[in-house]
Amino acid sequence: MEPAAAEELAAVFKALADPTRVSIVNRLACVDECCVCDLTAAFALSQPTVSHHLRILREAGLVATERRGTWAYYRLVSEAIERLHDVFGAAPATT
Amino acid sequence: MEPAAAEELAAVFKALADPTRVSIVNRLACVDECCVCDLTAAFALSQPTVSHHLRILREAGLVATERRGTWAYYRLVSEAIERLHDVFGAAPATT
DNA sequence: ATGCTAGATTGACGAACGTCAATGAAGGCT
DNA sequence: AGCCTTCATTGACGTTCGTCAATCTAGCAT
Numbered sequence: 001m002e003p004a005a006a007e008e009l010a011a012v013f014k015a016l017a018d019p020t021r022v023s024i025v026n027r028l029a030c031v032d033e034c035c036v037c038d039l040t041a042a043f044a045l046s047q048p049t050v051s052h053h054l055r056i057l058r059e060a061g062l063v064a065t066e067r068r069g070t071w072a073y074y075r076l077v078s079e080a081i082e083r084l085h086d087v088f089g090a091a092p093a094t095t
Numbered sequence: 096m097e098p099a100a101a102e103e104l105a106a107v108f109k110a111l112a113d114p115t116r117v118s119i120v121n122r123l124a125c126v127d128e129c130c131v132c133d134l135t136a137a138f139a140l141s142q143p144t145v146s147h148h149l150r151i152l153r154e155a156g157l158v159a160t161e162r163r164g165t166w167a168y169y170r171l172v173s174e175a176i177e178r179l180h181d182v183f184g185a186a187p188a189t190t
Numbered sequence: 191a192t193g194c195t196a197g198a199t200t201g202a203c204g205a206a207c208g209t210c211a212a213t214g215a216a217g218g219c220t
Numbered sequence: 221a222g223c224c225t226t227c228a229t230t231g232a233c234g235t236t237c238g239t240c241a242a243t244c245t246a247g248c249a250t
Contacts, residue, residue, distance in 0.1 A: 001121040006114040013117070017109035018208075019101040026096040036227060046210055051228055053208090070217050070226050085183035088176050113238075131197060141240055146198055148238090165196050165247050 009087065012080070015060030020045065021053050025062060028076045035071040104182065107175070110155030115140065116148050120157060123171045130166040 016022055020043055027042070028034065036054065040047045054074060057063040062080050066073050111117055115138055122137070123129065135145045149169060152158040157175050161168050 001118055003114065003118070006117040006121065010112055010114040010117045013108045014112035014207095017105055017112040019098065019105040020208090022101040022105045022108070023096055023098070026101065037225090040227095045208095047227070048211080048229080049209055055228080067217095067227090072227060081183050085180065088180035088183065109237095115238090132195090135196095140238095142197070143199080143241085144239055150198080162197090162247095167197060 012060050012062065012084065015056050015062055018053065020050075021057055024053060024057065024074075025076065028063065028074060029081075033073050033075045035073050037071070039074075107155050107157065107179065110151050110157055113148065115145075116152055119148060119152065119169075120171065123158065123169060124176075128168050128170045130168050132166075134169075 016025065023043065024039060027039070036047070036050060039054075040050045043050060054063065054065070058065060058074075060080075062077055063074050064077050066075070111120065118138065119134060122134070131142070131145060131149065134149075135142045138145060149158065149160070153160060153169075155175075157172055158169050159172050161170070
C-alpha cells in the first residue's frame with residue numbers, strides 16, 4: 001500500500017474518530033438530509049462545535065452542504081461511504 | 096443510534112486514524128501474520144513507536160498478538176474487519 | 191552466569207484536537 | 221432601515237496524540 005493511500009484513508013478515519021461525528025453520519029444516513037440547527041438541538045453541544053464537526057466531515061468528503069435561504073442542509077456523500085465499504089470488504093491492496 | 100454505540104465505533108476509527116496504523120492493518124491483511132521487527136524495519140519508525148501503534152490497534156480489538164519464543168506475532172482480527180464492513184454496507188442503525 | 195535479541199513500558203516534548211464564548215456574515219421579516 | 225435567526229469563523233483553554241531516548245522484561249545461546 002502506498003503511503004499516500006494510507007494517509008488518505010487515515011484522514012477519513014480521523015474524521016470519524018469522534019462520537020459526535022459518528023452520530024452525525026449515522027443520523028444523515030437515516031434522515032437523508034438535515035440542517036445544522038437540528039443537529040445542534042440533538043447533541044447538547046454549542047452551535048460552533050457542531051459547525052466545527054460538520055466542517056471536518058465536509059473536508060473529509062463524507063458530507064456535502066447546500067445553502068437554501070437561511071438554512072444549510074447537510075447530506076451524506078454516498079460514494080465516500082461505499083468506498084469505505086469496499087476498503088473492508090475487498091481483497092487487501094497490495095500496492 | 097445510542098451514544099454508547101457511537102463511542103465504540105469512534106474508538107475503532109480513532110485507532111485507524113493514523114497512516115502508520117492503516118499501513119500496519121493493510122500489511123497484516125496481506126501477510127496474515129508478522130512480528131514487530133518486520134514492521135519496525137518497514138516503517139522507518141523507532142521500535143517503541145511501532146509498539147505503541149500496535150498496542151492501540153490491539154486495545155481497539157483490530158489486532159491480536161501471540162508470543163512464540165522471543166517473537167510477538169500480530170494478526171488481524173477478521174471479525175472486527177467484517178463488523179466495519181457491515182457498518183458501511185448495512186442499512187443505517189436506527190437505535 | 192553472561193550476553194544478546196525482541197518487545198514493552200515510561201517520561202518528555204511539540205503538535206493537534208474538542209470545546210466554548212465572542213464575533214462576523216448573510217438571508218428573511220416587519 | 222432595523223432586527224432576528226441561521227450558520228461560519230476566530231481565539232483561547234485544557235486534553236490527547238505521535239514520536240523518540242532511555243529503561244525494563246523475557247527468552248535464547250554460549
